[in-house]
Amino acid sequence: MENARDSRVRVMVWAGVVAALTLGFAIVPFLTDNLSFMFYMMLWIIMASAFNFVAGLAGYMPFGYVAFYGVGAYATGILYKTLEFPIPLALIGAGLTGATVGLLLAPTLRLRGVYFGIVSLALAMAAKLTISLMPADLTGGSLGLILSSANDPLAAYYAMFVVLLLLLATATWLSMSRTGTALRAIRDDQEAAAVVGVNVVSTRMKAWISAAVFPALVGGVEAWYTNAIDLESSFNLLITAKSIVYAMAGGLGYLVGPILGSGLLYGVDQLIWRQFPTLNLLLLGVIIVLLMLMLPRGIVGAFAQRFSKLRKYIP
Amino acid sequence: MLRIEGLRKNFGGLKALDGLDFEVPPRSILGVLGMNGSGKTTMLNCINGVYIASSGSIQLDxxxxxxxxxxxxxxxxxxxxxxxxxxxxxxxxxxNLAVPLLSRSMTRAERDEIRATWLKKVHLFDLRHNYAEELSGGQQKLLELARIMVSRPKLVLLDEPFAGVNPTLSRLLIDVIRDMPGETGCSVVLVSHDLTSIYELSHDIIVMHEGRILARGDAETVQSNPDVVEAYLGA
Amino acid sequence: MNELLLQGLVNGIILGTIYALIGLSLNVIFGVLRVVNFAHGEFIILGAYGAYFAQKLLGLSPFLAMPLIFLAFAAMGYGLYFVLIKRLAKSDDPEHASLLVMFGVAIALGALMLIFFEADSRSLSYTLDPPFFMFGSVIVPTAKLVALGIIVVITAVLAFFLYRTLPGKALRAIIMNRDAVQIVGVNLERMSALTFGLGLGLAGITGVLVALIFPAFSPFIGQDYTLIGFIVIVLGGLGHPVGAVVGGIIFGLTEQTALVYTSGTTATLLGFLLLIGVILVRPTGLFGREALK
Known part of the structure; x- marks a missing residue:
């Protein structure tokens, strides 16, 4: 059947992308002094791609996405510093904490549209306030936590690399399996999906938990990499903003969209405007507006619209 | 096949369905006529679980x-x-046609075959790689029908299938619906206020008015029922 | 009754009306345009800077500046509608698209204010005489009392406009059913642009009031007001004018009475928990309808 070949091509394109990313990020530390640039490139690819799991595949816009990141950072810090877990266990703990918070917040999934987005934002603020109310000898209070004894940027780099591999595997599973088809159907019309037999609640839960675990892991690894955790940077709304912008710029709903978007925009972000933080912020805002007005489906989405014949090959 | 007894649905004080009783025999098409607000769509929503009925029973086999x-x-x-x-x-x-088959245990070949069959039947096979949003309204109705039929349902509920469909597609739709009970063994509940197509397709007709059944029978009986004439023609 | 609690209740009602005003303007915009104005807080702060510079450069008192700021912001809103909002109607998911566009505007506007007005906190050097009134043991600053009066008047005017005048009724008709209104021949586009103007104009006034009653403001705090506004409208029900007023006062009372017993952080947290509790019981807010998906 002709269709089977089409989907084989699509799988091969995706396999190529995965192989290129794996190889590229695996050998980079041997080629460059600028480890930090590539570390943050991975970070944003993961953040934007995991955002795509809920936004692109399931149609939810969690404006409080940063909550998972912040919770992961603090879980790592507390487990390592206060409870003296080794770093790998602390990171696993961060992932589990992310999943737990995701489960706790799952009831909000029955809210729709902007109600969900706004409540998610309020929950992120509530998570930040909750941590600030926890005893200071656990969280470091307003000073935050310093993990200097764990300092090992190269190891942290490869920890992020492992998270990237996990992300690519999850992305493959979520999008190319039956779950992926069910998710897209829910995104387009939840009620109609239920009427043709899709179990809406359990399907979107898979996407939701996946989207909660990755930012938590990323928050933990980033804390390890920089050795510092504090409330303002761990729960900075700009983390949500950048995840959204990178994912949307590439194209929500496609696996390659957030990867392309993060690669391009983060690169531009770093290379040109690093010196002017405020101007950078202004540009971020302007880019969001322009993207939404000019390219609402992102680069990949616009390409797919323009060259509809090739669409079936885009993973 | 389908048996409905004493079906009621209230929204607050409003009685949207006020005691419906009817049966749909196997391999038959039941036409449901009625004005806007007579409870037709509410009835479908109760049968397929979008609404929970206030009382009454809905039995399938x-x-x-x-x-x-x-x-x-x-x-x-x-x-x-x-x-x-x-x-x-x-x-x-x-x-789109893959979604209803997600929970079915079928081989890939079986899935592909039934999808191709139905897309061809509704003349959409050549457009199978297009996004559904690129179809016209009428074509979307055909796609929706195909999406249901690939799952080989026993009972198909069609809500105003001809509304907003151009005459050519409407003709195609009528032909497809007419053949469905014979080809697949399903029964159909066809809700519409388009008299011509209902008369043409239905084996049996009920006329709804304010949540109740005003008249039932074949096309001729219904057409000559004085209550129906009054409700429809305002005589 | 406990005197502190009484003071908390009075503060709660006064701040609640400010929150209600924020919610009201957000809801008018959402109801008519289906746009969630993520940049509302930034516009409020811009209004506060407006009052600051009107006083510093032109020597205008905040009360004289208020109508001018309203008009300037309304004109800006009218223009922005055609630049930003109009094109969103065609997108896949207009509500989310609007949320994101306004999110971008919020970030850009915050950054612009940071560039032009710098990061330092500012405050209005304007005092009323007498600076406060005593009602028994309850202290109410005059500025807050005046702000309360202004908000009550604005709300009354707005209510009169929405429920008694022809353009107001047309506006409410749009809130209830956009499609039907189009058939009836209301000039939807012009109404929409005016609504966005009205919403931003109210944000400007809110900003002047904020500058008047809070000790200081800076480009960073816009987000806080947006969030409060969001909580208020989700609490009351998106798009519902009365819901916004009730939601605002409930939120103000909760926050301020909690403040009597606990820290500011806990009080804010309680406000969030209130929202989450209400929304889980009534997913469309206190006054929301099922139809609002």
């Missing part, structure tokens, strides 16, 4: 459907379409 969720009712073999077509707009037609 002797098994109770009331209280089940839409997805469970679909698994029992009830499919439906919507008044305004609700396709999965940013998925290809081919993927």
């Amino acid at each position: 002797g098994k109770e459907l009331t209280g089940l969720k839409p997805a469970q009712i679909f698994d029992r073999g009830v499919g439906r379409t919507f008044q305004v077509p609700r396709v999965f707009s940013r998925m290809t037609l081919w993927d």
Whole structure:
């Protein structure tokens, strides 16, 4: 059947992308002094791609996405510093904490549209306030936590690399399996999906938990990499903003969209405007507006619209 | 096949369905006529679990459907379409038809075959890689019908399938619906206020008015019923 | 009754009306345009800077500046509608698209204010005489009392406009059913642009009031006001004018009475928990309808 070949091509394109990313990020530390640039490139690819799991595949816009990141950072810090877990266990703990918070917040999934987005934002603020109310000898209070004894940027780099591999595997599973088809159907019309037999609640839960675990892991690894955790940077709304912008710029709903978007925009972000933080912020805002007005489906989405014949090959 | 007894649905004080009783025999098409607000769509929503009936019983092959969720009712073999077509707009037609088959145990070849069969039947096979949003309204109605039929339902609920469909597609739709009971063994509940197509397709007709059944019978009986004439022609 | 609690209740009602005003303007915009104005807080702060510079450069008192700021912001809103909002109607998911566009505007506007007005906190050097009134043991600053009066008047005017005048009724008709209104021949586009103007104009006034009653403001705090506004409208029900007023006062009372017993952080947290509790019981808010998906 002709269709089977089409989907084989699509799988091969995706396999190529995965192989290129794996190889590229695996050998980079041997080629460059600028480890930090590539570390943050991975970070944003993961953040934007995991955002795509809920936004692109399931149609939810969690404006409080940063909550998972912040919770992961603090879980790592507390487990390592206060409870003296080794770093790998602390990171696993961060992932589990992310999943737990995701489960706790799952009831909000029955809210729709902007109600969900706004409540998610309020929950992120509530998570930040909750941590600030926890005893200071656990969280470091307003000073935050310093993990200097764990300092090992190269190891942290490869920890992020492992998270990237996990992300690519999850992305493959979520999008190319039956779950992926069910998710897209829910995104387009939840009620109609239920009427043709899709179990809406359990399907979107898979996407939701996946989207909660990755930012938590990323928050933990980033804390390890920089050795510092504090409330303002761990729960900075700009983390949500950048995840959204990178994912949307590439194209929500496609696996390659957030990867392309993060690669391009983060690169531009770093290379040109690093010196002017405020101007950078202004540009971020302007880019969001322009993207939404000019390219609402992102680069990949616009390409797919323009060259509809090739669409079936885009993973 | 389908047996409905004493079906009621209230919204606050409003009685949208006020005691419906009817049966749909196997391999038959039941036409449901009625003005806007007579309770036709509400009835479909109760049968496939979008609404929970206030009281009464809905049985498919002797098994109770009331209280089940839409997805469970679909698994029992009830499919439906919507008044305004609700396709999965940013998925290809081919993927649209994959959704109802997700929970079915079928081989890939079987899945591909039944999808191809139905897309050809509604003349959409050549567009199978297009997004559903690129179809016209009428084509979306055909796609919705195909999406239900690939799951081989026992009972198909069609809500205003001809509304907003141009005459050519409407003709195609009528032909497809007419053949469905014979070809697949399903029964059809066809809700419409388009008299001509109802008369042409239905084996049996009920006329609804203010949540009740005003008249029932074949096309001729219904047409000559004085209550129906009064309700429709305002005589 | 406990005197502190009484003071908390009075503060709660006064701040609640400010929150209600924020919610009201957000809801008018959402109801008519289906746009969630993520940049509302930034516009409020811009209004506060407006009052600051009107006083510093032109020597205008905040009360004289208020109508001018309203008009300037309304004109800006009218223009922005055609630049930003109009094109969103065609997108896949207009509500989310609007949320994101306004999110971008919020970030850009915050950054612009940071560039032009710098990061330092500012405050209005304007005092009323007498600076406060005593009601028994309850102290109410005059500025807050005046703000309360202004908000009550604005709300009354707005209510009169929405429920008694022809353009107001047309506006409410749009809130209830956009499609039907189009058929009836209301000039939807012009109404929409005016609504966005009205919403931003109210944000400007809110900003002047904020500058008047809070000790200081800076480009960073816009987000806080947006969040409060969001909580208020989700609490009351999106798009519902009365819901916004009730939601605002409930939120103000909760926050301020909690403040009597606990820290500011806990009080804010309680406000969030209130929202989450209400929304889980009534997913469309206190006054929301099922139809609002």
